[in-house]
Amino acid sequence: MESKNVPLVAELLRDAPKNWGKWGPDDEVGSLNYLTRAQVLRGVASVRSGKTFTLQIQMGNPAGDPVWPGRSQARRLNVMDKGHYLCGKGPKFPGEAEYADDMMIMYLQGSTQYDALGHVWYGDQLWNGYDAKSTIGGLEKASVLPIAERGVVGRGVLIDMARHRGKDVLAPGETFTHLDLLAAAEMQGVRIEKHDILVIRTGWIGSFYKRDQAEFYREFVEPGLTYSPELVEWFHRMEIPNLVTDTIANEVTVDPVSGVALPLHNALMRNLGVALTEIAQLDPLAADCADDQQWTFLYTAAPLKVVNGSGAPVNPVVIK
Ligand code: UVW
Numbered sequence: 088m089e090s091k092n093v094p095l096v097a098e099l100l101r102d103a104p105k106n107w108g109k110w111g112p113d114d115e116v117g118s119l120n121y122l123t124r125a126q127v128l129r130g131v132a133s134v135r136s137g138k139t140f141t142l143q144i145q146m147g148n149p150a151g152d153p154v155w156p157g158r159s160q161a162r163r164l165n166v167m168d169k170g171h172y173l174c175g176k177g178p179k180f181p182g183e184a185e186y187a188d189d190m191m192i193m194y195l196q197g198s199t200q201y202d203a204l205g206h207v208w209y210g211d212q213l214w215n216g217y218d219a220k221s222t223i224g225g226l227e228k229a230s231v232l233p234i235a236e237r238g239v240v241g242r243g244v245l246i247d248m249a250r251h252r253g254k255d256v257l258a259p260g261e262t263f264t265h266l267d268l269l270a271a272a273e274m275q276g277v278r279i280e281k282h283d284i285l286v287i288r289t290g291w292i293g294s295f296y297k298r299d300q301a302e303f304y305r306e307f308v309e310p311g312l313t314y315s316p317e318l319v320e321w322f323h324r325m326e327i328p329n330l331v332t333d334t335i336a337n338e339v340t341v342d343p344v345s346g347v348a349l350p351l352h353n354a355l356m357r358n359l360g361v362a363l364t365e366i367a368q369l370d371p372l373a374a375d376c377a378d379d380q381q382w383t384f385l386y387t388a389a390p391l392k393v394v395n396g397s398g399a400p401v402n403p404v405v406i407k
Contacts, residue, residue, distance in 0.1 A: 106323075107358070115234075118327065126282050133384055135381060139407075200401055202352075202363040204357070236392065246275070250377060268287070283327065292334065293368065333369040
């Protein structure tokens, strides 16, 4: 599609629903407000075996870390180790204890992460109507910090779209809708309920570690959910607090119908306040769910408390 034919995201979403003001003029966590104490207990009630899973990818994996093109990989650097002691540069402590220290340089969105609700916007307004100028120099409003301070706990439901389509991994640009999610849920014998934390597996991030990186990044187009007014209305009606996927952007990179990039970041996150968790590693969890046919669980997560951050790494823990 020629870029001159691509509508503005503001035009595409002109009649789309918004939750602005629903939780007051100062709200910064949006649909996470749906995760009340009753929802935490509903999550706890889904625990049966005590099996646990962590959903973060490894940071600084020698095979590379999957990141949005243009972002660099996390780099971990040793600043102190035995080598320093061997050449007489290690600090001397009473009793001669020695230590290793390191630092990491990374994009805050360069691993499994929570997006701040103010991470993406259009029309000069962020989530809840905050001025886009409040992002200059660091997010003053709707940063990742309020999400980190609050934490995210509720009932999670895994929908395995790759398995539903009989594949290990969906193809680049392969799309699916809420109707496909419902069909996959039916096949799995599970119901997506109101206020569920929606966890969707495509196999994409797992495939990063198995395929040639040039191929992974070629004309970078991920598989994922695709925009439609009906899909947005479904998320709105279901009051989904959090969308977690094993892709870098949680949606097909460019909407194949309108040509607009990342419309769901705006329709779901900016307008409805749905928290987005990206780059999750879901393959081991999905394999276990297929094995024991338990697709729901207690989902718990809290990103790092980065002041003014537009996102922050997270290692969600799932308990089945
Ligand atoms: C962008 O939307 C650019 O990044 P992310 O997928 O990390 O939210």
